[in-house]
Amino acid sequence: MRSIMRLNMSTLSITTEPVPDAWARYGxxxxxxxxxxxxxxxxxxxxxxxxxxxxxxxxxxxxxxPNGGRLSVGAKSPLTGGIKESNAGGQAAHALAKVGIAALVxxxxxxxxxxxxxLKINADGSTEIVRDDSLTGLGNYATKDALDxxxxxxxxxxxxxxGPAGEMGLKSAAVAISDPDxxxxxxxxxxxxxxxxxxxxxxxxxxxxxxxxxxxxxxxDAFNAAVKKFANALREHAVTGQxxxxxxxxxxxxxxxxxxxxxxxxxxxxxFEGVDHISGETMREVTVERGGxxxxxxxxxxxxxxxxxxxxxxxxYKTKGVEYENVWALGADCGIDDLDVIAELDRNCSDxxxxxxxxxxxxxxxMDSGKLAFGDGAGAxxxxxxxxxxxxxxxxxxxxxxxxxxxxxxxxxxxxxxQGLPAYDPRPIQGIGVTYATSTQGADHTAGxxxxxxxxxxxxxxxxxxxxGQAALxxxxxxxxxxxxxxxxxxxxxxxxxxxxxxxxxxxxxxxxHTGQKWDTDALMQLxxxxxxxxxxxxxxxxFTAADDRLPAFFYDVALPPHDAVFTVTDAELDSVHDFVAxxxxxxxxxxx
Amino acid sequence: MQIELALFAHxxxxxxxxxxxxxxxxxxxxxxxxPDGTTVGQVITRLDLPAGPRIVFVxxxxxxxxxxxxxxxxxxxxxxxxxx
Ligand code: SF4
Numbered sequence: 001m002r003s004i005m006r007l008n009m010s011t012l013s014i015t016t017e018p019v020p021d022a023w024a025r026y027g028x029x030x031x032x033x034x035x036x037x038x039x040x041x042x043x044x045x046x047x048x049x050x051x052x053x054x055x056x057x058x059x060x061x062x063x064x065x066p067n068g069g070r071l072s073v074g075a076k077s078p079l080t081g082g083i084k085e086s087n088a089g090g091q092a093a094h095a096l097a098k099v100g101i102a103a104l105v106x107x108x109x110x111x112x113x114x115x116x117x118x119l120k121i122n123a124d125g126s127t128e129i130v131r132d133d134s135l136t137g138l139g140n141y142a143t144k145d146a147l148d149x150x151x152x153x154x155x156x157x158x159x160x161x162x163g164p165a166g167e168m169g170l171k172s173a174a175v176a177i178s179d180p181d182x183x184x185x186x187x188x189x190x191x192x193x194x195x196x197x198x199x200x201x202x203x204x205x206x207x208x209x210x211x212x213x214x215x216x217x218x219x220x221d222a223f224n225a226a227v228k229k230f231a232n233a234l235r236e237h238a239v240t241g242q243x244x245x246x247x248x249x250x251x252x253x254x255x256x257x258x259x260x261x262x263x264x265x266x267x268x269x270x271x272f273e274g275v276d277h278i279s280g281e282t283m284r285e286v287t288v289e290r291g292g293x294x295x296x297x298x299x300x301x302x303x304x305x306x307x308x309x310x311x312x313x314x315x316x317y318k319t320k321g322v323e324y325e326n327v328w329a330l331g332a333d334c335g336i337d338d339l340d341v342i343a344e345l346d347r348n349c350s351d352x353x354x355x356x357x358x359x360x361x362x363x364x365x366x367m368d369s370g371k372l373a374f375g376d377g378a379g380a381x382x383x384x385x386x387x388x389x390x391x392x393x394x395x396x397x398x399x400x401x402x403x404x405x406x407x408x409x410x411x412x413x414x415x416x417x418x419q420g421l422p423a424y425d426p427r428p429i430q431g432i433g434v435t436y437a438t439s440t441q442g443a444d445h446t447a448g449x450x451x452x453x454x455x456x457x458x459x460x461x462x463x464x465x466x467x468x469g470q471a472a473l474x475x476x477x478x479x480x481x482x483x484x485x486x487x488x489x490x491x492x493x494x495x496x497x498x499x500x501x502x503x504x505x506x507x508x509x510x511x512x513x514h515t516g517q518k519w520d521t522d523a524l525m526q527l528x529x530x531x532x533x534x535x536x537x538x539x540x541x542x543x544f545t546a547a548d549d550r551l552p553a554f555f556y557d558v559a560l561p562p563h564d565a566v567f568t569v570t571d572a573e574l575d576s577v578h579d580f581v582a583x584x585x586x587x588x589x590x591x592x593x
Numbered sequence: 594m595q596i597e598l599a600l601f602a603h604x605x606x607x608x609x610x611x612x613x614x615x616x617x618x619x620x621x622x623x624x625x626x627x628p629d630g631t632t633v634g635q636v637i638t639r640l641d642l643p644a645g646p647r648i649v650f651v652x653x654x655x656x657x658x659x660x661x662x663x664x665x666x667x668x669x670x671x672x673x674x675x676x677x
Contacts, residue, residue: 249676
């Protein structure tokens with residue numbers, strides 16, 4: 001039976017209840033949304049006692065569904081002020097699901113703000129809550145080491161931790177999840193959820209899944225058949241079977257640069273002259289030469305395996321990836337073209353526990369103010385050191401691109417709903433601009449990855465430089481993403497699903513065979529719509545209006561080389577993206593919280 | 594006419610060897626001399642690229658195989674790639 005476990009930090013009490021029938025079809029993002037929607041007042045202080053943070057494996061979590069162990073972390077975001085689902089790999093989702101936990105909800109705030117607590121969930125479902133103030137101020141890596149030292153003979157467990165940024169309540173603070181080797185290097189990065197966890201006095205969660213098998217299925221044979229079908233599709237598709245495992249996500253650097261949409265030096269150019277030094281191809285060469293690992297899954301059961309470890313010149317682990325977004329944010333956007341510097345910045349962000357995308361965008365905005373030259377890697381590292389020390393400058397940087405840009409009077413601040421834009425310029429790639437503008441999450445490429453049809457010729461083809469068809473493209477992808485996030489599937493499966501019809505069938509067949517509930521394609525899309533509907537209604541109550549579904553003015557006014565592109569999707573088209581919300585809300589029987 | 598040819602990911606090994614006049618140092622791009630009016634498809638045949646889907650850009654815009662190249666164009670060819 002799936003249950004909801006609640007830890008109240010005000011009383012340090014833990015309760016467990018069954019998942020209510022109304023949420024029986026919800027996991028992952030659908031379940032974090034439903035709980036935040038029902039229980040966190042939209043006007044609540046995101047770091048106050050009314051706020052909650054929710055950790056939920058997807059509906060397929062704890063099973064052998066390929067790429068099915070992603071974790072949703074949900075809360076009201078201190079960065080955007082709206083509802084947030086931040087999605088991460090790592091081992092925690094499977095571990096929680098195997099223990100029987102569909103959602104772990106952290107409520108209240110610790111009475112003593114200087115206390116640091118660790119929640120330990122044992123494989124038999126028993127729990128311990130331990131106060132350990134010696135963890136105060138430790139980075140994610142040192143925190144993980146300290147936790148390891150308490151585990152005795154137990155070998156299999158996952159951790160969820162925050163670094164000093166989360167303890168300081170910084171708006172770009174992330175939540176770290178341990179990977180299969182135990183490194184705390186997978187992140188629910190976006191939206192400042194590390195600060196929500198920190199505000200509660202919770203430094204870490206340890207989930208022991210030693211000896212626990214995968215969950216049982218309603219129909220085992222049907223489940224295994226669907227798993228096989230799905231895995232075959234993922235292996236067969238050129239992207240998920242070849243490009244991603246070989247080069248990792250950073251294989252994108254060259255093609256996005258070629259398309260003229262690789263944001264360079266705070267979104268002032270669409271091509272970076274240093275791309276050859278930091279591309280996925282170069283990174284693979286360097287990593288292989290140094291004896292690093294160039295292909296593994298971020299969690300058990302990943303078939304695609306886009307993850308890898310970057311090693312230093314002596315062959316020692318430095319950080320994971322480095323992922324495309326991180327290489328871009330800490331590289332091209334800051335004018336930095338040295339992979340070792342980028343990896344050092346990435347390692348520091350991971351250890352501090354701040355979102356790498358927000359950090360890079362923020363440093364680029366800081367550079368744009370004239371206080372630091374573009375390309376100054378040592379200066380960028382020094383800024384992260386300020387964050388660690390909690391100085392005034394460090395807090396400004398840690399609070400993100402908008403806070404920094406406003407404080408320094410920077411003209412071009414690339415944010416939507418207060419969240420920094422990711423690694424695709426929305427002027428020459430207009431479909432992603434629609435997602436940035438309209439997503440409930442703030443500027444977030446993963447919310448509706450229009451790069452597929454705009455640039456990559458996956459799932460059809462829509463001219464990236466023209467406004468036509470972009471709203472419909474983004475809408476379809478946002479709905480599909482809501483569904484994948486609710487099931488706990490990595491969104492990279494979409495590359496295969498968009499091109500191979502059997503892959504979509506395999507998803508509802510896995511859902512049906514696992515749960516015993518009736519699932520089909522329509523039900524999957526309905527799930528995606530319900531996710532977005534809860535988020536949209538919540539954001540309206542939190543104070544968002546149509547004016548928040550727009551890009552910053554300079555994307556409409558300032559032409560981007562090399563294509564001299566500006567963003568031309570109309571407001572009416574942007575407003576059409578959520579045209580299904582009213583009907584879906586009626587069908588769900590919900591209204592604004 | 595001369596174009597700039599760029600190949601990426603699994604296609605990079607199909608690049609012609611760098612000539613002495615190529616000082617760009619790029620690991621993906623080379624100058625390439627072609628008869629006037631050569632199409633994208635003809636370049637692909639000449640390079641003997643493996644069969645299968647490709648993503649082709651001419652000067653940063655998607656281009657079909659029958660697109661005629663002009664002097665000074667940059668032709669970039671990718672196998673299917675993605676990430677995010
Ligand atoms: S494809 Fe990459 S991000 Fe997705 S589950 Fe596998 S390793 Fe993680």
